[in-house]
Amino acid sequence: MAVTGAERSRLRLLVLRALVLTLFLTLFARLYYLQVVGGDDYRAKAADQSVRDIVVQPQRGLVVDDMGRPLVANRLSWVVSIDRSVLRKLEEDERDKLVARVATAVDQRPAKVERRLLDCGSSGAESGVCWNGSPFQAVPVATDVDQAVALRILEQPEDYPGVVVEQQNVRSYPSPFGVNLAHVLGYLSPITEEEFDSASEADDRSLNGASVVGRAGVERQYDEWLRGMPGYRRVSVDSMGRVLGDDSEIASTPGDTLVTSIDAKVQATVEKELARSIATQRATVDKVTGRKFAADSGAAVVLEAKTGRVVAMASQPTYDPEVWVDGITDKELARLYSEKAGTPLLSRVTQGQFAPGSTWKPFMTAAALRNGYSADTRLPCGASYQVGNRPFKNFESGTYGTIGFAKALEVSCNTFFYAIGHNYWKKFGSDVDDVDARDPLVEGAQEWGFGSETGIDLPGEASGRIADRAWKRAYYDSQKSYYCGIAKKPQTADTSAFLYKFAREFCVEGYAYRAGDAVNFSIGQGDTMVTPLQLAVGYAALSNGGTLWQPRVGKAIVTPEGEVIQQIKPKKAGKVKSTKAQLAFIDDALKGVASVGTMSWKLGGFPLDQVPIRAKTGSAEVYGKQSTGWVASYTKDYVVIMMISQGGTGSGSTGDSVRKIWETLYGVEGDRVVPRRAAIPGTTAPTELPTFAEDGSILPPVGPMTDNPKKKAGKKAGAKAGQGAGTAGGAQ
Incomplete structure (x- = not known):
């Protein structure tokens, strides 16, 4: 029977009704599942999407001097950041306008702001500029923004959607007495992608993508202690990513304080005198070359003779550590590495390597006295010493007849030491093919620590160079x-x-390795090089009876609450083999250098009877350059070393400044000692630590240091105990 048209229409309606009913049933079932069966789970996810975690960076620890004066502190800075999640929701044209508006407000180019917004590892990202932090956190694009600019942005939120303005802690340099101290303090820069990945793999929660880390000086050496532990803040946001309010917060933990052995008052004098001597020499005509001294660089260091602690350390050229605070520019960075500018980033005290000249002779004397020579030895001090067909001249061709070691040191006779070096070469090493031939002078230099790092708690130390047969x-x-x-x-x-x-x-x-190499080595010439710090360690051993100390800048680690958690004690690096009588003989000879020898003309009227200074001057000749001048000096308390590259003779270039440093250390006024005028109360450096008061103030030392090995909770105490000791070079 044929189906009529009306019946076909009714059938279609029934099918359509069935489909619609099925769709409604499916939709109802799905809604039921979402709202009833899976409701709790989806509500949790929705809530999670409206809450974001923001890293709260900790306040970095202080660096203070031995009296508690802040050398590195923190200050509040207005920081402008951009929430990229808001940017992504804007139309491209609106986004570009917002970035341009922010760039104009903070006085930057839009392209620079864009580079800061890029994730590290993405195309076009620039290390040190790109963002390494959480994708949900606003990205800082400008720091140290003027308060008026910050307030204007805050007052016009409709013009700056997704722009966050807040105050954050950044490094500051109080500069007590005007000190610079850049090469000791170091600087910070943003964490690199590799460092962030390594920290993540090691589950190091003290570092995050927005951290800054130490790159030089004590900022790097003690970074783990100084950096603190970040906190986290959970905030509620709306659909545009704008913060509605705080949800919860885990407070950050401030970094620990590093107490150093630096004394700011002494440091200020050392810096001032080094700069003054360099300026003076640059204005002085060199009688040898007929042109003014280049005086291209210099260094000075003051050590405690009995412990090796660093009291002051200065290097020229230097730089302003503030240049790193707001992100260093390419132009500024290029200057710090520029040879034309004198490579200001290079610390001449620990990384500069120079021929020691005649300051080398006391150590050659010690080696000779242990290898066949005696205090009664007499040798000619003529105008020159002949080696083959070449005459090796005395300084300015001075002659003093037949003399002993004491007089040779006093007048700095080269030909006296030429004979010793040549005699050893003829006895042990005339076979130039014998790389392993014995050389008592080389052995002596190595015994005093030359050719090896001193072990100072500063990164990047140079080892110097002993130009022996193996090196050649x-x-x-x-x-x-x-x-x-x-x-x-x-x-x-x-x-x-x-x-x-x-x-x-x-x-x-x-x-x-010929006879000429041996005689050059005996007076600190040729290819042998030392750092000023190595020389200071050697002279400290002459002062203290033969103990070589690893120099230390760090003195103690103290919590923000004032609890001493680690004392960084002096550490012995070795003991020289010279006898007490031999060391006393050298000591007495160097006393003569200050009173009647090559340094005496700079110490006229100085109360040597009350402050018995020992000294040795040196003028190192370098082919194609002017002489490098040295003065190495010490008392029973301190060692003072100063040198100027291409500055002329030792006493002529630095003698006045070395005297001024000694006057500062002991409170010398004219020809008398006034102890109350000494830069350090009590004249010698304090063994105690500054007092950290409950109100946050830091007072000068008043009591003995107490040994408290207790570690701060919540800062990976176990890991830091091991790592910190290594960082501090055996701190206990």
């Missing part, structure tokens, strides 16, 4: 192909006669 052979092997390549070709206009001649000689016998 290694240097020859590394440079042979270069110089032989020059020697095998005809001389061209681009190759100077000196270089061509040197290359030919080097190619044939550059490995040979």
